[in-house]
Amino acid sequence: MSAEWLRWVRRGGPGERPGGSQEPGPRSPSPAPAPCYRRPRFLRGGGGGEESPRGRRAVRGTGPERPLPWGSGYAEVINAEKSEFNEDQATCCQISIRRRELGLEEDKEWLILCSTQFLTGYYWALFDGHGGPSAAVIASNYLHYCIKQKLEEVAGAITEARPPMHVSGRCVCDSDPQFVEEKHIRVEDMVVGALENAFQECDEVIGQEMEATGQTGGCTALAALYLQGKLYVANAGDSRAILVLKDTIVPMSCEFTPETERQRLQHLAFLFPKLLDGEFTRFEFPRRLKGDDVGQKVLYRDYFMEGWGYKLVEKADLKYPLVHGHGKQARLLGTLAVSRGLGDHQLKVIDTNIEVKPFLSCIPKVNVFDFALHDIKENDVLIMATDGLWDILCNKEVAHMARSFLAENRTDPHRFSELAKCLVRRARGKKIGHQWMLDDSREASYDDISVFVVPLHNRDEDC
Amino acid sequence: MSAEWLRWVRRGGPGERPGGSQEPGPRSPSPAPAPCYRRPRFLRGGGGGEESPRGRRAVRGTGPERPLPWGSGYAEVINAEKSEFNEDQATCCQISIRRRELGLEEDKEWLILCSTQFLTGYYWALFDGHGGPSAAVIASNYLHYCIKQKLEEVAGAITEARPPMHVSGRCVCDSDPQFVEEKHIRVEDMVVGALENAFQECDEVIGQEMEATGQTGGCTALAALYLQGKLYVANAGDSRAILVLKDTIVPMSCEFTPETERQRLQHLAFLFPKLLDGEFTRFEFPRRLKGDDVGQKVLYRDYFMEGWGYKLVEKADLKYPLVHGHGKQARLLGTLAVSRGLGDHQLKVIDTNIEVKPFLSCIPKVNVFDFALHDIKENDVLIMATDGLWDILCNKEVAHMARSFLAENRTDPHRFSELAKCLVRRARGKKIGHQWMLDDSREASYDDISVFVVPLHNRDEDC
Numbered sequence: 001m002s003a004e005w006l007r008w009v010r011r012g013g014p015g016e017r018p019g020g021s022q023e024p025g026p027r028s029p030s031p032a033p034a035p036c037y038r039r040p041r042f043l044r045g046g047g048g049g050e051e052s053p054r055g056r057r058a059v060r061g062t063g064p065e066r067p068l069p070w071g072s073g074y075a076e077v078i079n080a081e082k083s084e085f086n087e088d089q090a091t092c093c094q095i096s097i098r099r100r101e102l103g104l105e106e107d108k109e110w111l112i113l114c115s116t117q118f119l120t121g122y123y124w125a126l127f128d129g130h131g132g133p134s135a136a137v138i139a140s141n142y143l144h145y146c147i148k149q150k151l152e153e154v155a156g157a158i159t160e161a162r163p164p165m166h167v168s169g170r171c172v173c174d175s176d177p178q179f180v181e182e183k184h185i186r187v188e189d190m191v192v193g194a195l196e197n198a199f200q201e202c203d204e205v206i207g208q209e210m211e212a213t214g215q216t217g218g219c220t221a222l223a224a225l226y227l228q229g230k231l232y233v234a235n236a237g238d239s240r241a242i243l244v245l246k247d248t249i250v251p252m253s254c255e256f257t258p259e260t261e262r263q264r265l266q267h268l269a270f271l272f273p274k275l276l277d278g279e280f281t282r283f284e285f286p287r288r289l290k291g292d293d294v295g296q297k298v299l300y301r302d303y304f305m306e307g308w309g310y311k312l313v314e315k316a317d318l319k320y321p322l323v324h325g326h327g328k329q330a331r332l333l334g335t336l337a338v339s340r341g342l343g344d345h346q347l348k349v350i351d352t353n354i355e356v357k358p359f360l361s362c363i364p365k366v367n368v369f370d371f372a373l374h375d376i377k378e379n380d381v382l383i384m385a386t387d388g389l390w391d392i393l394c395n396k397e398v399a400h401m402a403r404s405f406l407a408e409n410r411t412d413p414h415r416f417s418e419l420a421k422c423l424v425r426r427a428r429g430k431k432i433g434h435q436w437m438l439d440d441s442r443e444a445s446y447d448d449i450s451v452f453v454v455p456l457h458n459r460d461e462d463c
Numbered sequence: 464m465s466a467e468w469l470r471w472v473r474r475g476g477p478g479e480r481p482g483g484s485q486e487p488g489p490r491s492p493s494p495a496p497a498p499c500y501r502r503p504r505f506l507r508g509g510g511g512g513e514e515s516p517r518g519r520r521a522v523r524g525t526g527p528e529r530p531l532p533w534g535s536g537y538a539e540v541i542n543a544e545k546s547e548f549n550e551d552q553a554t555c556c557q558i559s560i561r562r563r564e565l566g567l568e569e570d571k572e573w574l575i576l577c578s579t580q581f582l583t584g585y586y587w588a589l590f591d592g593h594g595g596p597s598a599a600v601i602a603s604n605y606l607h608y609c610i611k612q613k614l615e616e617v618a619g620a621i622t623e624a625r626p627p628m629h630v631s632g633r634c635v636c637d638s639d640p641q642f643v644e645e646k647h648i649r650v651e652d653m654v655v656g657a658l659e660n661a662f663q664e665c666d667e668v669i670g671q672e673m674e675a676t677g678q679t680g681g682c683t684a685l686a687a688l689y690l691q692g693k694l695y696v697a698n699a700g701d702s703r704a705i706l707v708l709k710d711t712i713v714p715m716s717c718e719f720t721p722e723t724e725r726q727r728l729q730h731l732a733f734l735f736p737k738l739l740d741g742e743f744t745r746f747e748f749p750r751r752l753k754g755d756d757v758g759q760k761v762l763y764r765d766y767f768m769e770g771w772g773y774k775l776v777e778k779a780d781l782k783y784p785l786v787h788g789h790g791k792q793a794r795l796l797g798t799l800a801v802s803r804g805l806g807d808h809q810l811k812v813i814d815t816n817i818e819v820k821p822f823l824s825c826i827p828k829v830n831v832f833d834f835a836l837h838d839i840k841e842n843d844v845l846i847m848a849t850d851g852l853w854d855i856l857c858n859k860e861v862a863h864m865a866r867s868f869l870a871e872n873r874t875d876p877h878r879f880s881e882l883a884k885c886l887v888r889r890a891r892g893k894k895i896g897h898q899w900m901l902d903d904s905r906e907a908s909y910d911d912i913s914v915f916v917v918p919l920h921n922r923d924e925d926c
Contacts, residue, residue, distance in 0.1 A: 153772075166756075180762065189769075189771045193770030193772040196772075271735075286642040286643050299643065304824075306659070
């Protein structure tokens with residue numbers, strides 16, 4: 001991020017506009033010591049006030065007083081005292097992209113000089129914090145600014161049929177258009193690149209802000225952007241987005257956890273063994289090894305293996321594994337349950353000097369859905385949720401609930417908000433004694449749960 | 464590879480058995496300076512002798528005198544003077560896996576002590592050499608030995624319903640079976656692991672042999688193994704295997720080239736900039752940049768980007784790119800057209816001290832096809848071929864040719880061999896003047912072309 005832009009963001013940017021769903025201005029970059037229950041801006045002023053509903057875990061959702069773009073629904077519930085704070089954060093807004101004047105890119109005044117709106121995007125994002133809410137709060141305030149800035153940097157290219165070799169449009173080499181065509185570089189690749197760069201920039205901002213204010217922690221980030229008839233879903237962490245269409249479910253993200261990224265993590269430890277400081281082993285074993293295993297040949301995997309082999313156990317193999325545990329219990333360096341996300345710049349493995357950050361990636365995987373290639377039906381929706389929902393419900397169950405709820409509530413103007421609440425309630429379960437239980441007697445989610453339900457049918461009405 | 468085993472291999476192993484299609488014994492590990500046309504062992508003695516058919520590029524194939532397992536067909540043609548030698552090599556054999564006596568694993572004499580055949584596998588492999596035929600020749604002699612050895616190391620596990628935590632079967636921890644089950648470790652994962660380890664070991668053997676004999680070069684490797692009702696296809700390079708079934712085509716490999724592995728290669732250069740020695744840039748641009756581009760913002764990609772962005776061009780960006788060119792012209796460090804394979808331990812970028820090997824990977828990607836889940840029809844085949852075929856024919860064209868040829872030649876006992884020849888002939892084209900041309904007036908392949916056609920229907924008759 002340019003120092004220029006960071007200063008501008010710190011000064012307060014263009015200021016907040018009327019209407020909660022319009023691109024909210026960045027708030028003070030150093031969040032005040034968070035109250036135990038900090039809610040997304042677009043929920044404030046709604047029923048329920050700011051008090052902590054901890055004990056009863058009331059489900060909060062969007063109401064009629066502050067409609068979100070496209071009539072999207074949102075609902076959330078705080079965790080069951082799993083942590084001191086609510087750790088999920090959400091943002092939803094329009095993103096107005098302005099075309100920069102050529103040659104003025106580095107000028108502080110460009111916002112004033114070229115204020116004409118150029119393109120409008122729509123943005124929904126979820127952030128699941130850990131080690132405190134600060135990183136999630138900063139990310140929810142800034143990621144859309146980073147995206148806006150990165151899109152404006154390529155604004156000249158994204159309305160062309162093909163992006164030009166030079167952003168200026170100048171042709172240094174006669175065959176430049178041919179080179180671009182041969183590489184199959186399309187406008188959507190520029191948007192994907194902008195999202196990838198925006199996540200990286202937001203991560204830098206978080207690092208600077210957390211260091212400056214002495215705060216710690218990190219967060220996952222799941223961001224959906226609608227632009228020029230395409231939906232881009234960028235994900236770094238273990239939240240998830242799916243499209244529930246009439247006849248199919250389209251996964252729009254995949255989870256990045258120590259298990260799904262084992263080979264990348266092990267490979268880094270192979271290349272830079274010092275990162276483990278002699279405290280961890282990079283090998284994976286089905287369980288933590290013990291003294292009795294030494295001298296035996298046990299199942300193992302190294303960085304280059306998708307399959308398994310047998311390894312003669314040495315004493316060094318008794319160290320704690322870089323990636324250990326299974327499913328929700330899987331941990332990176334015994335510390336984190338995710339392998340991608342924003343923040344965590346200061347995080348060290350407890351009682352050691354081992355830094356976790358080198359193993360984390362802030363780069364999202366971006367999936368693109370082109371509406372021009374699909375016939376979108378009235379009840380088709382995008383569902384985004386943090387892991388609190390997906391730990392309890394699989395894609396099929398969520399899709400089934402969405403389809404039947406929307407079919408039964410065709411005329412309710414708040415049906416997408418109601419569906420979001422319904423999904424959150426289902427995963428939260430009911431309190432029976434001291435436990436949160438599902439209807440089928442399984443344990444419910446004790447985690448924060450946040451859900452967006454975005455209707456896709458009338459998406460261009462707002463534009 | 465254990466020094467023990469290498470010495471054993473060098474001594475000549477168990478010796479060759481009668482019958483060309485039985486596991487051939489390893490030949491002298493240092494191939495005599497290769498004649499210009501060295502043919503796979505199973506083709507020798509067939510019509511045509513050993514002379515170079517260079518000028519007319521005659522198509523050679525398996526005949527009735529030396530049948531391959533399952534009646535597989537094979538055909539090949541030499542390149543059109545693209546290089547001094549034929550650079551493709553092929554192997555086809557049975558692999559007999561013996562169970563090792565426990566505790567005798569390190570004993571030189573185990574082969575004698577436990578000579579009972581335990582499992583039989585079938586093996587087909589293609590190797591496409593570059594920088595000389597030596598690496599391909601060694602790999603065609605040794606990879607199946609490495610695979611055999613790695614499978615024997617896990618022999619105790621691959622006939623169990625689930626592999627045991629300890630290869631000895633001893634249970635150190637009561638819940639060991641549960642840990643293995645929770646990790647979903649199956650028998651096929653052990654075979655995949657054995658293949659991954661075998662490729663790595665074969666690469667080490669090649670490195671040692673080439674250094675000892677002062678030879679250079681490398682090769683791609685595509686190996687198919689049938690074992691216990693499953694087909695495993697391991698690939699490192701740009702050869703390809705597909706299953707042509709009655710109603711579908713199942714790709715069994717993907718190509719590893721500087722283009723398909725751009726992000727891995729760029730990431731390594733980002734982590735270890737010294738590998739480029741100041742001579743290359745790790746950034747990708749649509750074309751090689753020139754002086755006029757400096758100071759402009761041009762399209763680029765870095766290691767973390769699947770999308771594209773614009774980068775302000777500095778002087779350092781004018782260096783030759785780590786990955787450059789498109790399609791068949793794409794090169795790693797301006798040198799190699801593949802990013803995975805065996806050998807190339809000594810390869811340096813011309814006129815520099817830059818080593819290519821750190822960027823190469825010898826690890827295959829293994830795909831598994833379970834015959835129990837499919838109803839295999841009479842004309843269903845596995846087709847494996849080097850890039851010489853796939854540069855000219857796409858999967859659909861090959862599948863169409865296979866289906867129509869086999870339907871029209873139901874009774875010919877050599878139809879799989881004939882189909883292989885037919886595919887090779889199609890990609891080689893005809894010589895018109897000084898050029899090799901296809902029927903549709905496009906240029907034909909000037910490369911070596913090697914093709915296996917493996918019938919799948921009566922696969923267990925040989926067992």
